[in-house]
Amino acid sequence: MATAKSNISIVGERNASPSPGRTTSGANSVSASDLASTRRRVVDAQNISLTFETADGRVDALSNVNLQVAEGDFVSFIGPSGCGKTTMLRVIADLQQPSSGSLLVNGMTAEQARLARAYGYVFQAPALFPWRTIEKNLKLPLEIMGYTEFEQQQRVERYLAMVNLTGFERKFPWQLSGGMQQRVSIARALSFDPALLLMDEPFGALDEIVRDHLNEQLLHLWKSTGKTVLFVTHSIPEAVFLSTKIVVMSPRPGRIIDIIDCDFPVDRSVEIRETPEFLKVAQRVRNGLRAGHSYDE
Amino acid sequence: MTSSALALPARTSRPWAQHPLVARYAPVLTMIAALIAIWYVAAIAMNWSLVRDGFEREETPYTTLDILSGTMDAERPLLPSPHQIVNAFIDGVFGYPPLAPRSLIYHSLVTLSATLLGFVLGALFGIALALMIVHSRVLERSLLPWIICSQMVPVLALAPIFIVALGALGLHGLLPKSIISAYLCFFPIAIGMVKGLTSPDPLQLELMRTWSATPRQVLWKLRWPASVPYLFASLKVAVSISLVGAIVAELPTGAEAGIGARLLSGSYYGQSIQLWAALVAAAVLASGLIGIVGLIEQSVARRMGAH
Numbered sequence: 001m002a003t004a005k006s007n008i009s010i011v012g013e014r015n016a017s018p019s020p021g022r023t024t025s026g027a028n029s030v031s032a033s034d035l036a037s038t039r040r041r042v043v044d045a046q047n048i049s050l051t052f053e054t055a056d057g058r059v060d061a062l063s064n065v066n067l068q069v070a071e072g073d074f075v076s077f078i079g080p081s082g083c084g085k086t087t088m089l090r091v092i093a094d095l096q097q098p099s100s101g102s103l104l105v106n107g108m109t110a111e112q113a114r115l116a117r118a119y120g121y122v123f124q125a126p127a128l129f130p131w132r133t134i135e136k137n138l139k140l141p142l143e144i145m146g147y148t149e150f151e152q153q154q155r156v157e158r159y160l161a162m163v164n165l166t167g168f169e170r171k172f173p174w175q176l177s178g179g180m181q182q183r184v185s186i187a188r189a190l191s192f193d194p195a196l197l198l199m200d201e202p203f204g205a206l207d208e209i210v211r212d213h214l215n216e217q218l219l220h221l222w223k224s225t226g227k228t229v230l231f232v233t234h235s236i237p238e239a240v241f242l243s244t245k246i247v248v249m250s251p252r253p254g255r256i257i258d259i260i261d262c263d264f265p266v267d268r269s270v271e272i273r274e275t276p277e278f279l280k281v282a283q284r285v286r287n288g289l290r291a292g293h294s295y296d297e
Numbered sequence: 298m299t300s301s302a303l304a305l306p307a308r309t310s311r312p313w314a315q316h317p318l319v320a321r322y323a324p325v326l327t328m329i330a331a332l333i334a335i336w337y338v339a340a341i342a343m344n345w346s347l348v349r350d351g352f353e354r355e356e357t358p359y360t361t362l363d364i365l366s367g368t369m370d371a372e373r374p375l376l377p378s379p380h381q382i383v384n385a386f387i388d389g390v391f392g393y394p395p396l397a398p399r400s401l402i403y404h405s406l407v408t409l410s411a412t413l414l415g416f417v418l419g420a421l422f423g424i425a426l427a428l429m430i431v432h433s434r435v436l437e438r439s440l441l442p443w444i445i446c447s448q449m450v451p452v453l454a455l456a457p458i459f460i461v462a463l464g465a466l467g468l469h470g471l472l473p474k475s476i477i478s479a480y481l482c483f484f485p486i487a488i489g490m491v492k493g494l495t496s497p498d499p500l501q502l503e504l505m506r507t508w509s510a511t512p513r514q515v516l517w518k519l520r521w522p523a524s525v526p527y528l529f530a531s532l533k534v535a536v537s538i539s540l541v542g543a544i545v546a547e548l549p550t551g552a553e554a555g556i557g558a559r560l561l562s563g564s565y566y567g568q569s570i571q572l573w574a575a576l577v578a579a580a581v582l583a584s585g586l587i588g589i590v591g592l593i594e595q596s597v598a599r600r601m602g603a604h
Contacts, residue, residue: 093507095503095506095507114506114507114509115509117508117509119507120507121503121504121507123500123503123504125500127498127500127501127504129501129519129522130601130602131522131523131525131601131602132602133602140508140518141508143518144505144508144510144514144518145508172602172604173602174602174604175604192508
């Protein structure tokens with residue numbers, strides 16, 4: 001299961017200036033020479049289970065999930081509908097509470113991590129506020145967290161440039177395409193510089209071409225910011241292309257059936273999808289999905 | 298292209314029909330013309346026996362034509378003809394100094410002041426109720442039935458009680474009328490705002506949670522702006538209802554001034570033309586108020602990125 005851990009370079013785009021309302025714990029910068037084993041654990045989940053009662057009976061959304069994510073990892077969750085990948089993300093984000101098990105996010109409980117604004121969350125829909133301009137949408141989390149007007153403006157400029165949307169500050173969301181709106185929501189999640197980026201099928205509603213383009217942009221973003229990313233997806237190529245680690249999940253009960261390390265060079269481009277190594281990993285993901293899924297139903 | 302080629306030969310003989318102004322206003326004007334025509338016919342039919350009896354009482358010889366012209370300008374007709382109403386309205390508005398007791402402007406201002414005060418009170422009360430209901434399940438269960446019950450009591454029965462009770466407390470004139478007006482108009486605002494404040498998308502609420510926003514921030518940065526379209530929809534209903542409330546409040550007290558007072562004295566003394574002129578004044582006032590709310594709505598919507 002464990003192939004050699006990839007040696008991810010964490011590029012120091014990290015903002016060291018302390019910002020109000022945000023409490024960061026521990027070391028903030030990790031040099032590229034750090035070994036995988038010494039990297040800080042951003043997510044440490046032990047035996048997470050989550051069951052809830054529905055009209056049709058008990059549903060095991062998650063069953064004994066163990067997962068460790070080191071700082072700087074790009075982890076994809078893949079699996080059929082109902083396998084609990086979104087639920088897992090929501091548990092980490094403290095949007096849902098597990099029935100049992102222990103969970104540390106950034107060394108804190110999930111609730112503490114949420115209150116400390118340790119993560120940015122990107123939903124499948126952009127969920128922009130239609131009455132706010134793009135600029136104002138980006139400022140929203142910053143306003144809530146009490147950043148100064150000056151710093152808000154600086155961050156808007158920096159993160160809009162990062163998602164290639166400079167010049168759209170005064171537009172309203174409806175004036176942007178779906179892909180552009182999703183980029184705004186990614187910039188918004190990054191704007192307060194959280195250590196962790198949680199993405200729930202962010203490109204699921206977009207067409208293939210836009211999706212490829214955004215995948216490359218996301219990869220570039222991840223390289224330049226050194227964020228830890230947890231990424232839920234339906235798409236095998238997307239998962240293999242983006243990730244350092246692929247978590248294959250299976251439904252009824254929702255559980256992890258395989259964790260695949262993916263050690264493509266950091267400077268990968270879409271072309272690597274044609275290479276044998278890529279296809280081999282993709283094949284393994286596919287096999288995992290097939291093994292965990294009964295198609296007889 | 299093809300459909301126009303296949304169409305019947307173009308009716309180029311009437312180019313004025315294609316003019317945008319004609320296209321826009323012709324249907325409305327046609328409807329109004331038809332209504333006025335029906336009104337005249339109705340006025341003739343309803344006033345006919347009245348006028349004929351008048352001639353017979355005075356034992357003067359008369360022809361059908363005399364009756365016909367008599368129905369058009371009887372002094373106390375059953376149904377005044379449109380031009381009589383228009384004349385009375387214009388006379389009421391322009392024929393006297395604005396603050397003279399016979400001026401419609403004076404009476405309109407009296408009613409308008411009660412309407413506006415009642416509207417503001419009702420809007421504040423309605424919004425406050427909605428805020429409480431949205432933030433507390435217990436209050437929702439305990440308040441909502443009372444709010445709905447309050448609107449089932451006929452206001453015509455309630456108004457005298459209010460006015461007598463408030464009069465005993467030494468409150469006369471403007472405030473009791475405003476309270477009745479507010480009593481009527483808070484309801485659509487409360488209901489609309491409950492809907493509006495709960496209208497944000499679940500994703501937007503969850504985003505606020507991931508940023509650990511305080512309840513106050515959720516209210517001002519999400520729930521309140523999301524409720525603005527609902528607020529204006531209910532304000533438009535409420536402003537006309539508060540006018541009705543103010544007029545109704547003028548009826549049981551025998552108020553000397555206000556549109557309600559004009560309606561009452563008109564019906565006491567059989568001054569049907571005065572009655573109708575006051576009705577027109579109320580209608581003009583109501584559409585003016587709704588128009589103003591609509592204009593404010595448009596400018597707010599434009600600033601909030603509506604397209």
